Amino acid sequence: MFFKSMEIYGFKSFPDKTILHFDKRMTAVVGSNGNGKSNISDALRWVMGEQGAKSLRGDKMEDVIFHGTVRRKPMGFASVTLTIDNCDRALRVDSDEVVISRKLYRSGESEYKINGAKTLLKNINELFMGTGLGRDGYSVIGQGKVSEIVESGGSKRREVFEEAAGVSKFLAQKKDAENK
Numbered sequence: 001m002f003f004k005s006m007e008i009y010g011f012k013s014f015p016d017k018t019i020l021h022f023d024k025r026m027t028a029v030v031g032s033n034g035n036g037k038s039n040i041s042d043a044l045r046w047v048m049g050e051q052g053a054k055s056l057r058g059d060k061m062e063d064v065i066f067h068g069t070v071r072r073k074p075m076g077f078a079s080v081t082l083t084i085d086n087c088d089r090a091l092r093v094d095s096d097e098v099v100i101s102r103k104l105y106r107s108g109e110s111e112y113k114i115n116g117a118k119t120l121l122k123n124i125n126e127l128f129m130g131t132g133l134g135r136d137g138y139s140v141i142g143q144g145k146v147s148e149i150v151e152s153g154g155s156k157r158r159e160v161f162e163e164a165a166g167v168s169k170f171l172a173q174k175k176d177a178e179n180k
């Protein structure tokens, strides 16, 4: 199993449809500071089901949608599509290629697909379970994540563990409900 390509559209700093082709062995992304390199790994984790806005370096999930620049209007949705080579059937889907996609509208409505068919987040999670990939796979380590855990103390460190334990999403929902 390996990633073949990823299409990013309306996600963070990618308002134009952008297709990245991954080499079978190694792909390096280079660019100056603030160019969007980390946004690519964010897109990768997002399409694999990441639910923590903080670990995607935002405050709320809507922050992944292109928010506009002085010259460009904000987008109404973000979408990412990941094409995975599955010739070795590492994913439990009987096809040589598995295409997963995720779309999020500003309204909060979201859509997940596996090989073009609408599905639930639960099925995306199940697809990657036990493969080391996916939301709980920890195969993608964000920039500064290690030093953040080591160097931070008190409530900040607690936030990291809340995120890893999947609690932060519910805390955010609780806070939202309390503010209503």
Ligand code: ATP
Binding pocket: 011, 012, 013, 014, 031, 032, 033, 034, 035, 036, 037, 038, 039, 040, 063, 064, 065, 066, 067, 068, 143
């Ligand atoms: P560094 O080398 O410093 O790690 P980088 O190449 O990893 O930089 P990123 O963190 O991927 O850079 O990208 C940061 C840029 O993405 C910032 O300019 C920020 O404004 C932009 N960005 C993040 N979210 C959005 C959004 N929702 N809409 C538009 N631009 C966004």
Ligand code: MG
Binding pocket: 037, 038, 039, 143
């Ligand atoms: Mg970066």
